[in-house]
């Protein structure tokens with residue numbers, strides 16, 4: 618066999634393997650009406666804060682909600698959701714614990730809260746994410762919110778390819794650099810055939826500057842700024858305490874436009890496969 622046909626054969630096998638994984642994940646998530654992602658290539662912009670508060674706000678609205686923390690390296694969602702219970706198993710499936718009406722799965726929920734660094738190659742990350750997606754028993758859910766890993770390489774790529782997403786929320790802070798990385802994130806999502814639901818400007822109104830950068834970002838991505846969440850120590854303190862701000866009467870409104878945007882129907886996303 619020539620080198621070229623050998624390469625083609627390997628690519629074909631890799632594609633077939635991927636399609637099988639995607640099918641088993643789709644079958645496992647069949648009881649979920651909508652899966653949406655919260656994403657930015659940049660760390661520290663508030664992806665987890667937005668994902669957790671949105672999930673809690675949806676649950677307060679009477680929706681059946683799950684939260685998948687797909688940030689394998691820094692799985693902080695259980696901290697912000699105040700969930701100290703570990704996931705259990707029935708021998709075959711992962712059974713998520715629940716806090717504030719939200720079912721949650723994360724590396725911390727699976728392995729216990731770790732201070733040790735997880736230093737994993739891309740292939741290990743992909744295997745772990747595939748396993749979680751294919752074996753978690755979520756039951757019937759209205760919405761599964763996925764807190765995406767940062768970057769624009771292997772981990773978010775794996776998630777965009779494997780998960781049947783309805784749409785992606787792009788999170789940024791007002792600074793130019795955060796918006797630049799958010800633009801890269803949005804462009805990756807578009808290249809992968811994903812729907813962008815909108816931009817969430819987080820930590821708005823503080824000394825970071827006005828909202829022009831976020832507006833420009835949304836325009837470049839052909840979407841809108843759907844929420845401006847203020848820079849507010851109550852939001853971080855309540856996260857640290859494990860009682861998300863969206864549970865408080867005076868903060869619930871801040872997350873309302875995100876909830877409204879997630880409840881709207883969207884066109885089906887495409888699927889582009891990079892093996």
Ligand SMILES: Nc1ncnc2c1ncn2[C@@H]1O[C@H](COP(=O)(O)OP(=O)(O)O)[C@@H](O)[C@H]1O
Nearest residue numbers: 660661662663664665666820847848849852853
């Ligand atoms: N709107 C906000 N106001 C104040 N602090 C915030 C806000 N959003 C997030 N934070 C804080 O900023 C830090 C980073 O947020 P986090 O959600 O972990 O970001 P990411 O998941 O993008 O890395 C956390 O300490 C969080 O409590």
Ligand SMILES: [Mg+2]
Nearest residue numbers: 664665688693
């Ligand atoms: Mg995070």
